[in-house]
Amino acid sequence: MSLKTTEPVKFAYWVPNVSGGLVISNIEQRTGWDIDYNRKLAQIAEANGFEYALSQIRFTAGYGAENQHESVAFSHALLAATTTLKVIAALLPGPWNPALAAKQIATISHLTNGRVAVNVVSGWFRGEFAAIGELWLDHDERYRRSEEFIRALRGIWTEDNFTFKGDFYRFNDYSMKPKPVDPQPEIFQGGSSRAARDMAARVSDWYFTNGNTPEEIRKQVDDIRTKAAANGHSVKVGVNAFAIARETEEEARAVLDEIVAKANPEAVQGFADQVKNAGKASPEGEGNWAKSSLEDLVQYNDGFRSNLIGTPVQIAERIIALKQAGADLILLGFLHFQEEVEFFGKHVIPLVRELEEQKQITAEAAE
Ligand SMILES: Cc1cc2nc3c(=O)[nH]c(=O)nc-3n(C[C@H](O)[C@H](O)[C@H](O)COP(=O)(O)O)c2cc1C
Numbered sequence: 001m002s003l004k005t006t007e008p009v010k011f012a013y014w015v016p017n018v019s020g021g022l023v024i025s026n027i028e029q030r031t032g033w034d035i036d037y038n039r040k041l042a043q044i045a046e047a048n049g050f051e052y053a054l055s056q057i058r059f060t061a062g063y064g065a066e067n068q069h070e071s072v073a074f075s076h077a078l079l080a081a082t083t084t085l086k087v088i089a090a091l092l093p094g095p096w097n098p099a100l101a102a103k104q105i106a107t108i109s110h111l112t113n114g115r116v117a118v119n120v121v122s123g124w125f126r127g128e129f130a131a132i133g134e135l136w137l138d139h140d141e142r143y144r145r146s147e148e149f150i151r152a153l154r155g156i157w158t159e160d161n162f163t164f165k166g167d168f169y170r171f172n173d174y175s176m177k178p179k180p181v182d183p184q185p186e187i188f189q190g191g192s193s194r195a196a197r198d199m200a201a202r203v204s205d206w207y208f209t210n211g212n213t214p215e216e217i218r219k220q221v222d223d224i225r226t227k228a229a230a231n232g233h234s235v236k237v238g239v240n241a242f243a244i245a246r247e248t249e250e251e252a253r254a255v256l257d258e259i260v261a262k263a264n265p266e267a268v269q270g271f272a273d274q275v276k277n278a279g280k281a282s283p284e285g286e287g288n289w290a291k292s293s294l295e296d297l298v299q300y301n302d303g304f305r306s307n308l309i310g311t312p313v314q315i316a317e318r319i320i321a322l323k324q325a326g327a328d329l330i331l332l333g334f335l336h337f338q339e340e341v342e343f344f345g346k347h348v349i350p351l352v353r354e355l356e357e358q359k360q361i362t363a364e365a366a367e
Contacts, residue, residue, distance in 0.1 A: 008356055009319060010329040011349060012052035012088070012238065013045055013341055017074045020064035022225050022242060022333035023299050024271060027262040030336040033067060038074070041338050046085040048345020053078060054119060054208075054331060057090035058365075060131045063271035070105040072104055081114040088117040088188055093145050094134045098152035098169055102176060106157065107342060109180035117186040118153070119208065122146045122196070124278040126289075127268065139281045143195035144168070150203045152297055157184055188238065193279045193287025200235045201227035206329070208238045209308035210288045211299070214318075214325035221326030238329035239322055243340070245348055249310045256309050263298045297318030303333050316351035320359070 014022055019033040022056070028190050032038070036125040042053055055071040074332060075089035089108075091101050109115040122142040123129065129136045137145060146168040162173040188206040200207035209220060221237055228235045248250040272294060275331075275364045278289020289302070306322065308315045308330075319330055334340035 006323075006356070006360070007328065009323045009327065009352065010051045011048055011049060012054055012329055012331045013041075013337070014331065014333045015053050015055040015074065015078065015087070016041075017055050017069040017071065018058050018065040019067040021335065021337075022303070022337070023259050023263075024064050024267050025222060025259045025263045025298055027335070028340070031068065035069075035074070035077055036339070038078060041341060042078045042082050042085055042087075044338055044342050045137050045345070046082050049349040050085065050341065050344055050345065052086045052088055052117070052329070054088045055090055055093050057121060058125075058128065059095065060125075060128045062125055062127060062274060063267040067274070070099075072108070075116065076111070077109065079115055082115075083272050084115075086115045086117055088119045088186075090119045090121050091112075092121050092123060092147075093142075093149040093168075094123065094129070095132065096149075098156065099171075099174075102153050105148075105153075105185050106176065106178060106180045109185055110178060114181045114183050114185075117188060119188040119190060120150055120153075120204070121190050125274055126277050127274065139193065139277070140195045140283060143191070143193075143199050146189065147199045147203055148188050150189070150199070153187065154203070158301055160365075161295040171347050191278070193280060193282040194284050195278075196287060197224050198227065200224055202231055202233060204235055206236045206238055209240065209329065210292075210302040211240045211296075211304065212241065212302065212319040213305065213307070217322060217327060218325040225326070236328040237326055238331050239306060239327040240301040240303050240331045240333070241306035241308040241322075242299045242333045243308040243315065243344060243348075244335065245308075245310070245312055245315050245340070245344055247311065249314060250307045253313070256304065259335070260295055260298055263295075265294075268294055268297050271300075299333065301333075306330075312347040312351055315348050316355055318346075319352050320355045323356075 020030040021031040056077045057071040058068040071090040075087040145168045148168045162174045164171040186205045189204040190208040192209040244252045244255045275289040279290035
């Protein structure tokens with residue numbers, strides 16, 4: 001038997017550690033943001049085929065998310081309540097400096113048998129920066145800082161006598177002890193502008209991008225992987241999606257229609273105004289949210305665009321299409337997290353595994 005040529009696609013879910021769920025809509029949601037709800041959700045997820053959970057960092061309310069729990073502390077609580085799940089804690093350079101972040105995450109790595117990872121986010125919410133008195137940098141400067149942040153994290157985690165002379169951070173002969181346990185914490189990043197992609201192609205383990213069609217994902221993947229290869233680096237890709245899996249396609253579409261119909265237009269417009277500070281503010285004018293319609297923005301990270309809305313069979317086929325476009329991981333948001341994570345794990349993931357198996361057999365037969 002020949003070796004498998006592709007890894008099974010991985011699944012992650014968004015931790016609802018901020019209130020209001022993952023859509024800017026007044027639709028009824030049975031998603032909680034408190035720790036009891038989230039502990040149970042994490043246990044359901046790890047028992048149902050999810051390998052990762054991603055926490056969010058927000059410092060103020062904006063368009064929804066009236067309450068926000070801090071990402072690192074919350075991630076640790078979820079790790080303490082689970083046994084196999086890996087939890088990715090969001091870190092925002094600025095409020096975090098790499099010395100503290102490296103130390104915090106190394107300790108959590110020891111406490112959890114190496115199950116903690118990080119998502120370095122670069123900031124788009126100018127009002128939030130103003131509220132907490134953080135300096136607002138131009139788009140590409142934010143990425144220059146994030147790249148130094150990541151280089152510093154990695155250096156501190158893997159080297160003794162680490163010395164780094166950056167424009168944002170400086171380390172002198174620094175030996176942090178203890179280092180994280182193996183495996184080293186994986187470093188994810190979010191953003192899809194030119195600067196974000198180039199950073200991924202140089203330093204990140206994972207590139208997270210907003211929801212999109214397989215064709216658009218393929219373009220990003222080809223771009224990043226070509227650049228990464230030229231740098232002698234390799235990077236994996238995670239794609240966001242908002243999943244609505246129901247027995248029939250009509251039921252699933254009806255849920256989407258209701259989410260959009262009950263969207264709060266002022267809040268969505270307010271969000272649209274703030275996200276102009278993301279990709280649109282980059283020199284090339286591209287990146288996350290640069291082409292989003294108002295309907296897309298009802299889901300914070302363009303999750304409807306990935307179109308995982310329909311029956312389990314339809315969704316499984318579309319996940320395979322995203323995988324064929326280069327996605328290594330699908331990051332999922334849901335309306336009613338606990339029950340839908342379980343449904344997804346029981347009814348969609350097994351179909352994905354069957355399709356992966358069939359494709360493998362077809363590929364082997366063609367060899
Ligand atoms: C999966 C994912 C998770 C993100 N999580 C956060 C977060 O928790 N907090 C935050 O302020 N920004 C978050 N972001 C925003 C990004 O860090 C970035 O600022 C935004 O996507 C704009 O990037 P771009 O201009 O490079 O396209 C996230 C982005 C993605 C794709």
